[in-house]
Amino acid sequence: MIRSRIDALTLLGMLLLVMIALSAAAAEVNSAVGTWKLNLRKSTFTNMPAPVAEMLIVSTDTETALKWSLTEAEADGKSYHQSFDGAIDGNYHAMTGSRMESTIAYARNPLGGLNWVVKDKNGITIETGTGALSSDGRTLHLKGTIKTAQGDASFDSVYDRVP
Numbered sequence: 001m002i003r004s005r006i007d008a009l010t011l012l013g014m015l016l017l018v019m020i021a022l023s024a025a026a027a028e029v030n031s032a033v034g035t036w037k038l039n040l041r042k043s044t045f046t047n048m049p050a051p052v053a054e055m056l057i058v059s060t061d062t063e064t065a066l067k068w069s070l071t072e073a074e075a076d077g078k079s080y081h082q083s084f085d086g087a088i089d090g091n092y093h094a095m096t097g098s099r100m101e102s103t104i105a106y107a108r109n110p111l112g113g114l115n116w117v118v119k120d121k122n123g124i125t126i127e128t129g130t131g132a133l134s135s136d137g138r139t140l141h142l143k144g145t146i147k148t149a150q151g152d153a154s155f156d157s158v159y160d161r162v163p
Helices: 002-029
Strands: 034-038 044-046 053-061 065-073 079-087 092-094 102-108 114-120 125-133 139-148 151-161
Touching: 053 151, 079 092, 079 102
Parallel strands: none
Antiparallel strands: 034 053, 034 151, 044 151, 053 065, 065 079, 092 102, 102 114, 114 125, 125 139, 139 151
16 A cells, blocks of 8 residues: 555656646747747848848747847848847837837737837837747747838748757
């Protein structure tokens, strides 16, 4: 009787460990933390030049906070770097390295992805977008519109997780 109780407790302990491990793995899949490379074949850019390459590094992605760094190589040979480290609270926060002074506000959407709005230094909305992580955690999809000097432009950027 003692042996069967020890076996039952051991089995229960192992099941709890497996459940904890599965929960941690599921939480990891729902996080965009990692390094992402723009997949140009799957992405589209309308009324704007496509970048030659883009690398996005997300170091924090929680319910209430986001930290990322983006490096882009442009068709004209110039490179561009931008980063954000702030709250996901619907309020505007500064981006670092922005080509112009701008702020961004992030909010979680009902599906767990992100919505954002970028405003220039005059408070004019210059970009809106949405972001979502695939259910397997391997693809990050960012889609939005940008106001440019040439008119409205749109992007549908697909990033692959770098192992």
